[in-house]
Amino acid sequence: MAHHHHHETSARIGWAFFLNLTFTIIEFIGGVLTNSTAIMADAVHDLGDTLSIGSAWLLDRVSRKEADHSFTYGYRRLSLLGALLNAVVLIAGSVWILFQTVPRLLEPQMPHIEGMMGLAVLGVVMNGYAAYKLHGGQTLNEKVLNWHLIEDVMGWVAVMIVAIAMHFVNWPILDPLLSLLFTLFILFNVFRNLKSTVKLFFQAAPEKAITREVSDKLQQISAIASIHHLHIWSLDGEHHIATLHAVVKCESLDDYRSLKQQVADTLALFEFAHTTVEFELLGEDCRDAAASQSQSPSR
Structure with missing residues (x-):
C-alpha cells in the first residue's frame, strides 16, 4: 500500500514537472514574440518552479534508495544542493530580466496585447x-509545490488584468512595472530561502x-x-x-535501563530522524575530549 502511494506521489509530481517545463518554454518564446518583459519575468518565475518541481521529483525517486556505505544517512541531503542550484539560476535570470526591464521603464514600448491575453489564458489553464x-497530495513536497503553482496562476491573472487595461488605455509602462514586480518577488523569495538553505548546508x-x-x-532526568x-x-x-x-x-543495571528509556522518550518529543x-559514568574521561582540544583555536 505504501509503495502504491509513493508511486502515485511520484506520478503526480512528474506530471506537474512536464506541464510546467513545456509551458515555461512556451513562455520564453511568447515573451519574445509579444515583446513583453512581464511575460519574460513570469517565464523566469515559472523556470524556478519547474526546477523546484524537477528537484522534488528527482528527490522523491532517489529518496527511495536505502542508505549505503557511501551515503550512510541516505540521499535526502541532495535536496539542499538542488535548492542552491535553483537559487543561482533564479538570481541569474532575475538580473537578466532587470537589464531588460529598466530601459523599458525609461522608454516604454507597447507589447502585443492579443498575444499577452492568449498566453495569460493558456498560463491559467496549464x-x-x-x-x-x-x-490532495499528502506529502510535504506536493503541498509546497501546489502553492507554487497556485502562485503561478495568480501571476497569470495579473498579466491578464494588465493586458486588458492596456487594451483600453495606452499605458505601455504597465508591462515593465509588472515585470519589475514579478522580479522583485522572485528575488525576495530566493534570498529568504537561500539564507536558510546555506545555514543547513x-x-x-x-x-x-x-x-x-x-x-x-x-x-x-534525575540520573543525568x-x-x-x-x-x-x-x-x-x-x-x-x-x-x-x-x-x-x-x-544498577535496572537504573541504566530506565535511564535509556527516559532518554528515548524525551528525544522522541522532537521527532528526530536519527x-x-x-553515556559516560561520573568521573569517566570523555573519549572525544582530545579531539575537541585539538580542534580548538590556538592561543
Whole structure:
C-alpha cells in the first residue's frame, strides 16, 4: 500500500514537472514574440518552479534508495544542493530580466496585447491543471509545490488584468512595472530561502532554540548529571539528526535501563530522524575530549 502511494506521489509530481517545463518554454518564446518583459519575468518565475518541481521529483525517486556505505544517512541531503542550484539560476535570470526591464521603464514600448491575453489564458489553464494534479497530495513536497503553482496562476491573472487595461488605455509602462514586480518577488523569495538553505548546508541547527530545548529537557532526568557534545543538524530541513554525550549516575543495571528509556522518550518529543547517545559514568574521561582540544583555536 505504501509503495502504491509513493508511486502515485511520484506520478503526480512528474506530471506537474512536464506541464510546467513545456509551458515555461512556451513562455520564453511568447515573451519574445509579444515583446513583453512581464511575460519574460513570469517565464523566469515559472523556470524556478519547474526546477523546484524537477528537484522534488528527482528527490522523491532517489529518496527511495536505502542508505549505503557511501551515503550512510541516505540521499535526502541532495535536496539542499538542488535548492542552491535553483537559487543561482533564479538570481541569474532575475538580473537578466532587470537589464531588460529598466530601459523599458525609461522608454516604454507597447507589447502585443492579443498575444499577452492568449498566453495569460493558456498560463491559467496549464498551471491550474498542474495545481489540480497535485491537489490532495499528502506529502510535504506536493503541498509546497501546489502553492507554487497556485502562485503561478495568480501571476497569470495579473498579466491578464494588465493586458486588458492596456487594451483600453495606452499605458505601455504597465508591462515593465509588472515585470519589475514579478522580479522583485522572485528575488525576495530566493534570498529568504537561500539564507536558510546555506545555514543547513553548513550544518547549522535547523531551529535557533532547539539545541537549548533538547539539553534542558534531558537534564530534567534525575540520573543525568550533565550534557556535552550536543550536535543537532538537518539532512534537508525536515529530517533532523541529534548526537550527544550524557554524564550519568546509575547504581544498577535496572537504573541504566530506565535511564535509556527516559532518554528515548524525551528525544522522541522532537521527532528526530536519527539520534546517537553516548553515556559516560561520573568521573569517566570523555573519549572525544582530545579531539575537541585539538580542534580548538590556538592561543
